[in-house]
Amino acid sequence: SQTIHQWPATLVQPVGSPLSLECTVEGTSNPNLYWYRQAAGRGLQLLFYSVGIGQISSEVPQNLSASRPQDRQFILSSKKLLLSDSGFYLCAWSSGTAKNSPLHFGNGTRLTVT
Amino acid sequence: AQSVTQLDSHVSVSEGTPVLLRCNYSSSYSPSLFWYVQHPNKGLQLLLKYTSAATLVKGINGFEAEFKKSETSFHLTKPSAHMSDAAEYFCVVSFLSGNTPLVFGKGTRLSVIA
Known part of the structure; x- marks a missing residue:
């Protein structure tokens, strides 16, 4: 069966520090991958999606970026x-x-x- | 324009009474429709989906939803609420094929009173 792993579960970072969140999927090949953000009291905002390695579409311009170095790995970053x-x-x-x-x-x- | 509207931001019911969470969509195309549930600090879990087969769709945990094209609605119901049903519920619509991401409603918070 397919599983998705995302870490860390919680993170506290100071303003100006870098960010790296990782997501991996198991049990499937060539998945479409997505990053969403949910602010307090709000719905989901699509940030990035990817249909293949190295292919990233950005939905909202901001200081975040995403990368897909492997088929089942999706990383959200900020400098x-x-x-x-x-x-x-x-x-x-x-x-x-x-x-x-x-x-x-x-x-x-x-x-x-x- | 294509959109999805959850008519209530918050619904409160007593344990053992019926649940009705409302969702309407606007689209020129025949959509696929989904309901997701999110418990606090957790990801979203798929409850059920409609993909142009039977208009009454049964999901997990006793929930069901009926697709009514004439009313452009996809309301979520459950005959008898349990305390464990207290969560945030999202109606989600997919209008097109291809890589176009799903469109999320803003969510309805369900409270269940003992």
């Missing part, structure tokens, strides 16, 4: 964190490009920028 980067970050995957492919989510990373 310098802002206070506004605080939130709950969720990685997800889907099995194909058809519109009826649901997303499968990791357990999320709670990021607090101080």
Whole structure:
């Protein structure tokens, strides 16, 4: 069966520090991969998605970036964190490009920028 | 324009009473529809999905949803609420094939009172 791992679960970082969040998927090949952010009291905001190695689409311009160095690995990064980067970050995957492919989510990373 | 609207930001029910969480969509295309549940500090879990087969869809944990094209609705119901159902619920719509990401509603927080 397919599983998705996301870490760390919680992270407290000072303003201006770098960020690296990692997500890996097991049990499937060539998944579509996604990074979402959920701010307190708000819905989900799509940040990045990827349909293959090295292919990244950005939905919202900001100081975050994403990379996909391997088929089942998706990394969210920042060179310098802002206070506004605080939130709950969720990685997800889907099995194909058809519109009826649901997303499968990791357990999320709670990021607090101080 | 294509959109999804969850009509209630917060719903409160007593344990053992029915649950109704409302969702409407706007689209020129025939959509695929999903409901997800999110418990505090956790990722989103797929409850059920509609993909143009039967209009009444049964999901996990006793939830079901009915697709009504004439009303452009996909409301989530459960006959009898349990305390463990207290969570955030998201209605999600996929309008197109291809790599277009899903569109999330803003969520409905369900509270269950003992």
